[in-house]
Amino acid sequence: MHNHVVWPMAIVIYLFLAGIAGGAFYSGALAEFYSGGKYRRLSKWGTYLALPLILIGVIMLIFDLGRSPYFWHIILKDNFTPLVVWSSTMSVGTWFLTIFGVLSFIILLFWLSEEERTKDWPIINRFKGKDSVRKFLTFINMIVGMLVAAYTGILLASTSVPMWHATPFLGLLFACSATSTGLAALMLCHKAANDPDEEMLHLLGKADMDVIFLELAAFALLLIGLGAFAPELGLKALITGPYGIAFWVGIVICGLIFPLAIEIYVNKFPTLTLGLTTLAAVLVLVGGFLVRYVIIYAGQIAWKA
Amino acid sequence: MAEYAMFIDTSKCTGCRACQVACKNWNGLPAEETDFWGTYENPKTLTGNTWTKVKFNEKVENGNIKLLFAKIQCMHCNDASCMAVCATKAISRRPGGMIVIDQNRCVGCRNCVTACPFGAVNFSEETGTPRKCRLCEDRVAAGLQPACVNACLSGALNFGERSEMLALAKKRQKELLAAGEKAIIYGEKELGGTHVIYLLTDEPEAYGLPKDPEIATSVVPSGWTWALAGLGLIALFPLRRFTEARKKGGEA
Ligand code: SF4
Numbered sequence: 066m067h068n069h070v071v072w073p074m075a076i077v078i079y080l081f082l083a084g085i086a087g088g089a090f091y092s093g094a095l096a097e098f099y100s101g102g103k104y105r106r107l108s109k110w111g112t113y114l115a116l117p118l119i120l121i122g123v124i125m126l127i128f129d130l131g132r133s134p135y136f137w138h139i140i141l142k143d144n145f146t147p148l149v150v151w152s153s154t155m156s157v158g159t160w161f162l163t164i165f166g167v168l169s170f171i172i173l174l175f176w177l178s179e180e181e182r183t184k185d186w187p188i189i190n191r192f193k194g195k196d197s198v199r200k201f202l203t204f205i206n207m208i209v210g211m212l213v214a215a216y217t218g219i220l221l222a223s224t225s226v227p228m229w230h231a232t233p234f235l236g237l238l239f240a241c242s243a244t245s246t247g248l249a250a251l252m253l254c255h256k257a258a259n260d261p262d263e264e265m266l267h268l269l270g271k272a273d274m275d276v277i278f279l280e281l282a283a284f285a286l287l288l289i290g291l292g293a294f295a296p297e298l299g300l301k302a303l304i305t306g307p308y309g310i311a312f313w314v315g316i317v318i319c320g321l322i323f324p325l326a327i328e329i330y331v332n333k334f335p336t337l338t339l340g341l342t343t344l345a346a347v348l349v350l351v352g353g354f355l356v357r358y359v360i361i362y363a364g365q366i367a368w369k370a
Numbered sequence: 371m372a373e374y375a376m377f378i379d380t381s382k383c384t385g386c387r388a389c390q391v392a393c394k395n396w397n398g399l400p401a402e403e404t405d406f407w408g409t410y411e412n413p414k415t416l417t418g419n420t421w422t423k424v425k426f427n428e429k430v431e432n433g434n435i436k437l438l439f440a441k442i443q444c445m446h447c448n449d450a451s452c453m454a455v456c457a458t459k460a461i462s463r464r465p466g467g468m469i470v471i472d473q474n475r476c477v478g479c480r481n482c483v484t485a486c487p488f489g490a491v492n493f494s495e496e497t498g499t500p501r502k503c504r505l506c507e508d509r510v511a512a513g514l515q516p517a518c519v520n521a522c523l524s525g526a527l528n529f530g531e532r533s534e535m536l537a538l539a540k541k542r543q544k545e546l547l548a549a550g551e552k553a554i555i556y557g558e559k560e561l562g563g564t565h566v567i568y569l570l571t572d573e574p575e576a577y578g579l580p581k582d583p584e585i586a587t588s589v590v591p592s593g594w595t596w597a598l599a600g601l602g603l604i605a606l607f608p609l610r611r612f613t614e615a616r617k618k619g620g621e622a
Binding site for chain 1: 593601
């Protein structure tokens with residue numbers, strides 16, 4: 066039977082994980098730099114999140130290929146020299162992803178060398194006390210992480226699926242969503258690590274609040290653009306079609322408005338925090354997943370129906 | 371090698387589907403399990419195993435139903451979306467203008483399937499790759515016509531040098547216009563010129579063809595501009611909140 070969904074759930078999950086990985090890495094890195102080193106651990110958590118998430122995502126991508134054993138054709142020619150196809154967002158994005166993965170791994174070694182339990186590991190000590198190198202690599206990888214976050218949206222846009230292609234805003238939307246989910250993941254790390262610094266949690270919440278405002282603006286642009294250029298297969302399919310409820314209840318209310326309200330509230334009354342902020346973070350993650358899921362499925366099903 | 375094209379004169383098509391069968395035959399493609407869905411047109415869409423089919427478009431005009439037959443397949447665009455998005459360089463343009471997928475290079479990512487504006491590139495579960503019309507590259511190299519053209523009895527399908535096919539299309543257009551009928555040429559300019567050229571007896575939309583098709587990659591530059599501007603804003607405003615931490619001092 067002909068399957069209307071060309072890019073299935075594996076792609077949804079991959080785009081979601083890559084977004085968190087990129088978002089957590091560059092948000093953590095910027096937190097370190099902006100705070101003058103005070104929030105260095107956010108940068109560390111960002112690295113600890115980025116590498117496994119990117120790896121899981123890439124493994125899912127590879128298994129989703131029709132010819133998985135040949136996955137290396139995406140970055141290498143038949144004679145094993147590197148291949149970059151500039152017109153292909155997938156090609157360019159895979160290179161960002163590869164560089165991001167390699168740099169994240171190296172940066173991870175620097176962080177590991179600081180940990181108590183790695184004292185006796187071989188090699189790892191060589192990475193010890195080289196924080197300026199680590200910072201330099203972190204700065205570079207921060208930019209690569211941003212490119213990874215953005216490319217996931219642009220990959221969808223460079224197709225003929227009307228909902229994805231009709232406007233130039235999908236990369237912007239996915240970048241906002243990636244940042245928000247990345248910040249949410251860092252908030253959950255704060256909880257998981259039992260970190261006593263509530264001030265840091267507040268700042269993560271405040272930053273996320275601003276990002277959600279931007280994401281709402283990006284959504285508004287997307288809807289206006291779809292209304293103008295793809296009213297049926299874009300706008301209607303997104304906000305009323307079979308995924309309409311998921312869009313309004315899942316993405317807009319649970320994923321954006323609700324966590325935003327919590328963050329504004331917590332910002333006003335900073336004494337009531339931990340549980341609420343955790344709830345906001347979980348909602349942001351669920352919403353971020355639904356952003357990918359609804360756009361990918363609703364877009365394809367409307368196109369091929 | 372000359373630049374080739376197929377010319378499809380829809381005004382002559384009788385909907386017999388000989389072309390559809392000939393394509394299956396020549397390319398050794400299996401039959402599909404089909405349903406009756408209110409029309410003899412089958413299968414519903416092109417697939418990895420059906421590279422061409424005749425669409426039975428229906429249009430209601432002054433209370434009458436007009437049947438608009440049109441054979442569809444890969445258009446072999448000059449600005450080919452599939453070729454532009456393919457990360458492995460599996461898709462290439464042959465000297466004759468055919469767009470061909472190298473089945474050994476392809477990894478089965480299906481970006482080309484999502485990119486094609488005509489739904490002509492489709493995934494085959496059996497091979498794990500997308501497969502589509504190759505404009506019978508093999509037959510043409512041997513001096514033959516594509517299998518579908520060879521099978522066509524009505525004169526709706528023609529094949530030859532692109533310039534000649536275009537001239538044929540224009541000549542036929544003149545005749546039809548002179549007889550007071552609608553006649554629109556499709557594929558001359560669309561997507562940088564395609565290697566399948568239609569003479570349509572109604573608007574392209576009535577045939578399910580996109581009116582002003584765009585190459586899939588057309589939004590990439592503007593997409594990056596917006597995304598990078600957004601990320602710049604994110605780095606400069608929301609995330610700069612972390613400078614507040616400095617003022618409060620602490621263990622730095
Ligand atoms: S499915 Fe194959 S031919 Fe199509 S874009 Fe991917 S690698 Fe290229």
